[in-house]
Amino acid sequence: MSKADVQFLRGVELRLLRCTLSPASPSAANAAAPPPPSSHPGNSLRPLIESVVAAIERGSYAEALSSEAARVIFPFADSWDFADTVECVGRFYGEVESRVSEFLQEGCQEAWLQCLDGGRDGEGEADAEEDATAWRAVLVMCIGVAALLAFVQRNMTGPTEDFSPFPLLFSQSRQDKALNGGEWDVWARSQLTSSGCDVLGKFPLLQDAERACRLSLSVTGVLGFRTVHQVDAKSQLVLVAETEEQRNSEGSTLQAPEVPQECSAVKSQGASESQSNDEDCDILMIPRLLESSNDPGIHGKPSGIAKMPLTAEQQAIILAQCLHTKKRNPDDELSRWEVAPFIEAVDAQQQTYFIIRCFCDILRIRWESTRSRTKQRALLMMDKLVDCVCGPVPSAAQRICFSFGVYVPTIPALRKEYGRLLVSNGMIGEALKTFEDLELWDDLIYCYRLLDKKSAAVDLIKARLNDTPNDPRLWCSLGDVTNTDAYYEKALEVSNDRSARAKARDIDKAIDAFTRAVQLDPENGEAWNNIACLHMIKKRSKESFIAFKEALKFRRSSWQLWENFSHVAMDVDNFTQVQILLV
Incomplete structure (x- = not known):
């Protein structure tokens, strides 16, 4: 050749x-x-x-x-x-x-x-x-x-x-x-x-990617303002993304990485939408930091930390680190705040690619949808994101750039997430259209139940049972709507006694029976203990905590009961009670 x-x-x-x-x-x-x-x-x-x-x-x-x-x-x-x-x-x-x-x-x-x-x-x-x-x-x-x-x-x-x-x-x-x-x-x-299509990334490979991009990430605290009407500055978590060029520049001004003009236009539109989102909510999308030159650890300008220009590869690494931080920690309020600096650092960039911007918005929506003060903004952002992904602009060639570098969900999965966000905001009618289009029958039945349209739910379930008569989920849903135990028994039959949802119905019946028992005999410590243990199985920590407190009044010598009570107290964040138990 x-x-x-x-x-x-x-x-x-x-x-x-x-x-x-x-x-x-x-x-x-x-x-x-x-x-x-x-x-x-x-x-x-x-x-x-x-x-x-x-x-x-x-x-x-x-x-x-x-x-x-x-x-x-x-x-x-x-x-x-x-x-x-x-x-x-x-x-x-x-x-x-x-x-x-x-x-x-x-x-x-x-x-x-x-x-x-x-x-x-x-x-x-x-x-x-x-x-x-x-x-x-x-x-x-x-x-x-x-x-x-x-x-x-x-x-x-x-x-x-x-x-x-x-x-x-x-x-x-x-x-x-x-x-x-x-x-x-x-x-x-x-x-x-x-x-095998679910390939999980490994943390050492993420560290190798940081070194390859000459990037060093760390989280620090900087005084700033999180809300519009905040008067006193509070410590805010901020991501310090230090590059090798910055370490060698010794304070000189760094130029932003080159991004194609069409990608820059996409980002400019996203930046204007961020400003409008700040106007709709009193919680700032990016904290407003104080200017200070007293702390050498943040190079004299904390307000410039999140605005440091980053390449597309570095932005993708930051979002990957954000996802890794989210998955390795429990899903609680503290862990959600730990991922916020990564999202805000990428969100503050003036230039980025379409797919990186979409993934950053998805992470922000998942975070803000769990907070009552930002839930409405998360819904608006999700609505715009779904319209943008399904819309004709930008072109496919612009969207494909770096699509293999970020973990974006599929379009049906994104729309399913949007539908469930609508349900959590009380917009059941809009969610019905989404679930029906995606043929998510379980979510659709759940919406009918919320709207108290039992007849529509029953008709839908029976229509689906004509196509898939051996689906235990449909039989359980029919039992939920009609409150008939025979349908749960049918679910156990078609699933060869493996349907956890059908078995959970037995747990609810047991809770009702023991509740009736303590109503007749309030000093029955064994019944209170059974109620607490059943609530633990159902992951109802608050109800279990109350039942254990009642059980301990009559069975203080049971160490197993004290051990379970301490675990439940930790789950409901009752650390005072835990300290008393440890003493």
Whole structure:
């Protein structure tokens, strides 16, 4: 293979990688200009490769999957009898796999014929086979990358265009509009879960990423104001993200990293929305810090800590560290405040990419939705975020940048989270539309119960039972709505006595029975203890704490009861009672 061909193929790989990181600058694009084509027969595939890569760079993944290059690799798809069945999808992907192998082998046969015509020796034949296979492998790789990015766009980044439910967007797959691809989705989901799609990051790798980006993170306290009407400055947690350039600059002004103009425009719009959100709520999104030059540990300007310019890679690392901090700590008020500095540091950046901004907003929404004073703002932010992700602006090419560097939820999962946030804010009617569109039947039934529409809930459950009669969750939901024990027994039957929800019904009945017992005999310490233990099983710490206090009045010699009481006292944050027990 000539040097020009090698340079071209390597340039294709770099262009594909750059599509998911950042757009190339004009100087880099000129430097990576494709070399003139050589006379090698593999260059017949060069125009196809160029067209596919250009479509990927534009964000037109559907165009790449329906291009002439895809037809060259998968000619059978035009005449394929598409059907929304599991058998069809299994046969289709089997044919895809065999066709890729045949396409690569055809390169070897083509090279062998070229060698016969040219009279080359054995060594020249081997080189020609390798060259032809390399060109074909690159073409297959380009189609595979287009399919991967189309999957990411459709399920994670948006915009949610009208994609065909079938993998290759040929005219034959679009003829029958009645086919919605439901069975194809079920098959793909089973393949993903069986292969293992939940890859968990490891903390040492996160530390390695910080060192690679020359970033040092630490959290400190700085006097500032958290609310609009706050008079006295209080200590605020602030993230200090110190880069190697800052350590070497010795106080000189650092320039902001270069971000493409289209990404900067997206961020500017987000910054204006943050200001409007501050006007809607008296809690500031970013604390207003005091100016001070007395503390050398924060370089004399605490107000500039959160505003230090960070690259997109450094912002992604900060959000990953935020997620790691959230997952390794219990879900309580103190832990939520520990992740706040990471969110605020990225939120204060003047320039960032669309997907990083979305992930930062998701983390903020999850944090602020747990606080009564910011719950309404979290709902407004979620509403704007869902509209933005599902909307047409920005383009797919802008959204895909750094999409593999942050842990964003899928679009259905985001909408499900939005629906549950609506329910927690009392907007049940709006949540009904979301759950019905996503076919989240359990959440939909729960909304009907909140609205006291028992007949609608019963009709929905029975309609679902006609399709899936062995679903124990539906039988439990029917028992919840009608308050009939027979349906819980049916749930246990269809689940082979493994339905925890149906068994929980027995716990509630036991609590009612023991409650009746203590009403008849208030000094029955054993009954009080049973009530407390049952509440512990149901994770009702407050009710369990009250019942244990009553039980201890009559069974003070039971050390097991004292031990359980101390655990429950810790759960309800009654540390005074714990100290008394320890003494």
